[in-house]
Amino acid sequence: MRDVLTRALPQLIGLLAAACAAEPVTRCEDLTVGEGGAPWAVSAGDDSYPCFVLAAPFDEAWTIEGWEPIVDDALALHHFVVYRTSAELPIGPIGECTIPEDATIVAAWSPGNDGVQLPDGVGLEIALPGEQLLLQMHYLGVDDARDASGVRFCATEGAPAIRAGTFTLGTAAFEIPPRARGHEVLHRCEQRRDVPLTVLAAAPHMHRLGRSLESRVRRGGPDGPAETLIREDPFDYDRQVTRVLDPPVVIHPGDVLETSCVYDNPSAETVRYGIEVEDEMCFDYLTVFPIDAFDAAAVRFCY
Numbered sequence: 001m002r003d004v005l006t007r008a009l010p011q012l013i014g015l016l017a018a019a020c021a022a023e024p025v026t027r028c029e030d031l032t033v034g035e036g037g038a039p040w041a042v043s044a045g046d047d048s049y050p051c052f053v054l055a056a057p058f059d060e061a062w063t064i065e066g067w068e069p070i071v072d073d074a075l076a077l078h079h080f081v082v083y084r085t086s087a088e089l090p091i092g093p094i095g096e097c098t099i100p101e102d103a104t105i106v107a108a109w110s111p112g113n114d115g116v117q118l119p120d121g122v123g124l125e126i127a128l129p130g131e132q133l134l135l136q137m138h139y140l141g142v143d144d145a146r147d148a149s150g151v152r153f154c155a156t157e158g159a160p161a162i163r164a165g166t167f168t169l170g171t172a173a174f175e176i177p178p179r180a181r182g183h184e185v186l187h188r189c190e191q192r193r194d195v196p197l198t199v200l201a202a203a204p205h206m207h208r209l210g211r212s213l214e215s216r217v218r219r220g221g222p223d224g225p226a227e228t229l230i231r232e233d234p235f236d237y238d239r240q241v242t243r244v245l246d247p248p249v250v251i252h253p254g255d256v257l258e259t260s261c262v263y264d265n266p267s268a269e270t271v272r273y274g275i276e277v278e279d280e281m282c283f284d285y286l287t288v289f290p291i292d293a294f295d296a297a298a299v300r301f302c303y
Helices: 002-022
Strands: 026-032 050-054 062-070 077-085 092-096 104-109 122-124 132-139 150-157 162-170 183-190 197-205 210-218 226-232 243-251 256-263 283-289
Touching: 062 104, 062 122, 077 150, 104 162, 162 183, 162 256, 197 210, 197 226, 210 283, 226 243, 226 283
Parallel strands: 122 162
Antiparallel strands: 026 150, 050 092, 050 132, 062 150, 077 104, 077 132, 162 283, 183 256, 197 243, 197 283, 210 226, 210 256
16 A cells, blocks of 8 residues: 555645646735825815825736725715826825826725626726826715725736726716706717627716616617616615626627616705715716727727
8 A cells, every 4th residue: 555655646746736836826905095004184074085096906917806895984985986097197195186088997986885706707907008096085074084995906817818897878968957856867878899898797876866777778779679787776875886787788889878867856956967975976887898899098988
């Protein structure tokens, strides 16, 4: 028996070494706000929108499997958006900022959103060569708040077979009349890419007047049969989750995308689009692949 084990030992060692070598290298990186290693001191009183420029933690040789939020002070943090940009900005906090024209959304968090986990073989595009990340926070004016929120990206070594990214539905061109109930904002656009896009997840976003949001696909054109991508009815401002579509939905070239946002406005004032809590929004952030269907500088907004 000892001779048998002795002869088999090199083979067993080889099999074990091969198994260990095949184990993928995985790591996670946390990108959080702050200055000099300390949490960010949130401005008291009015809402604030500080921006933080961060180096991309992974390059194209990694498969970014998804992202999840890091929420430190839930009372102060209203939402955050992560953009990628080639704008020449200094690393670190830069105060309230204008979003660069070339900026593309990588991830967007609102209360209740747990992030996105991508299927095997699909990697999230977070930055191209020469780009960095811009993290814009929206804080409520909470007294004595210090925050270290941000986003966690996890990745495995090796380029993905397919890259995914964010494709935004909705519009900023709307008004909600005073005392309106059930006021609908409807936006339509065409899928203009040359190839089908697969929708993995959807993250609807409105503010406090939002009552429902639905995104639909009309197959073959504006009068085609409608298929619901996502419907949030009632819409819950405090629980704005990213919904993974099971199964994923394919939108073909020539399909028309509709986004319907419904609001109640009890105030005596007209409410318009804006980034303040008292303003409104009508967006649906889709996670789609292949994001390479878009030119690197293309606007990934359905218009």
